[in-house]
Amino acid sequence: MIIRLHHIPISRSFRVIWMLEELGLEAEIIEHSIRRGTMYTPEIQGVSPASRAPAVEIDGIPMIESGAILEYLAETHPEAGLGVAIGSPTRARYLQLMHFAETQAAQIEQLNMQHVFLRDPAMASVTTMKLNTKRLQLTMRALEGMLEESGYLLPTGFSAADIMFGLNLRLARYYVHLEDYPKVLAYRDRLIERPAYKAALAKDGEQEIYAQDFYHLPEGA
Template sequence: MLTLHHLAFSRSQRVLWLIEELGLSVELVRYDRTPEFRSPPELKKVHPLGKSPVIQDGDLTLAESATILRYLDGCYGANRFSPAPDTTEHAIHEEWLDFVESTAAGPLLTVLLSERTGEQGAGDRARPMVGNVLSYIANGLGDKPFLMGERPMLADMQMSYFLAMARMAKALHTYPTLTAYLDRLEAQPGFQRAQARGGPMLPAALP
């Protein structure tokens, strides 16, 4: 039985979106955040890092959104949400899939946390990096509806949470292409089902 350990307002929403697209039967174990907006200690019983998403599939326990997305699409989706292996498109897609957390997320999280804590120095230094990242995504998207073309793939699912954070940080208002892209992602039926099942991807503002 596949189990998804799902933390409210978290990256886990991306995994739940793919699960909905694949029509998988899953046990959804939900966790609320602490008053400080942190993961609850119960998640450490599932994975040593105490983070979400985490899936359990038989004896396998996996964390990290991109790894989980690849695993589920490969094992249960015949890789239909990835370009064909050994193609240029596949390599580009893999770069986008890893880019979200390896390059893009850090500066944006710094900006959001600086606004929450009032420590503006780090946020001021990170804002130019956020602008560079958003411009890079906008240029890569171009006039396509999704990163790789006409339909959303794993990289788009991965990108959804990052862009929602950017919207929360009020960083998208000068990027209408990305605002429209996020609107398309959130309008996808699988995304809508995931949100109905797992709750909103993010709160209106950080507490």
């Protein structure tokens, strides 16, 4: 399997690197800069029309969307047990979790836009910041209730769904206090101790998104 991955550090493409490490697969990682917009080239747009990471070529097949890539890799490597087969009793829950991870990630993305990426901070909307923070907190509360006795999101143990949320928890801590969600915090700590997570982190590159450890809501919000 020949894999080329267009990657931006601390972005959704980290999920793909982590998944590849869990599967023991090698990839050529082409690192891009979100600040300099290096993915806005005709070559990259041939793989990712919206110039977003991750964009991957697997045996010459272009793919985008981290959830779809993880599902594809899980299905083409069923021996790893990171997906859930059609007909399994946990299939519906697995699919729901894969997509709910993107509901949560969308709130983080909106907060990134308001707190980090606006060139003029005066353009930020306090109402929008407050609303998306609340929505992120609600998804964290939901995640707190979804964790199984296995310590992961499925009763059968670790899966691609955990990789989807693992990236979210790496980013959410810039906007919410994980200590408010003790089961989630313990879950996050369990994920970051996985050897594949640590190997992926070593390949992730230097992030250029966050300039501080936590972004508070403006006073009075």
